[in-house]
Amino acid sequence: MLPLGLRLLEGRPALLGSALADNPAAAIVPIGVPLMAGPGTISLVVAEAPSAWTGRRLVSLVIGAIAMGLYLFLQFTPRLRGWLGQTRERVLQRLMGLLITAVAVQILVNGLKGCFPILA
Structure with missing residues (x-):
């Protein structure tokens, strides 16, 4: 989850495999899949x-x-994507990357506090 969030923050594609990156039809919904x-x-x-x-x-x-x-x-997401435009879509992509990264870091911190109570 953390590498995906960092990729989105940097503005790189969310697709991790080279075969997936070459296929424009491949899509991923990073914030929706784990939370639905x-x-x-x-x-x-x-x-x-x-x-x-x-x-x-x-x-x-x-x-x-x-x-x-x-x-x-x-x-309705294809219509929404067309309405947003490329710039707003990139802004939302980076915001989602920030959110995913924040959740991943919080999970990591909670795990470390559980393993090492002296850190709390």
């Missing part, structure tokens, strides 16, 4: 699911609404 429904999100929903069926139905309805919203957002 990662293992932590799924574990939290399973662990905190209400025991009553009405609560479970409500949670399922919310998950479905979020999934539909994400689907619609991702369907």
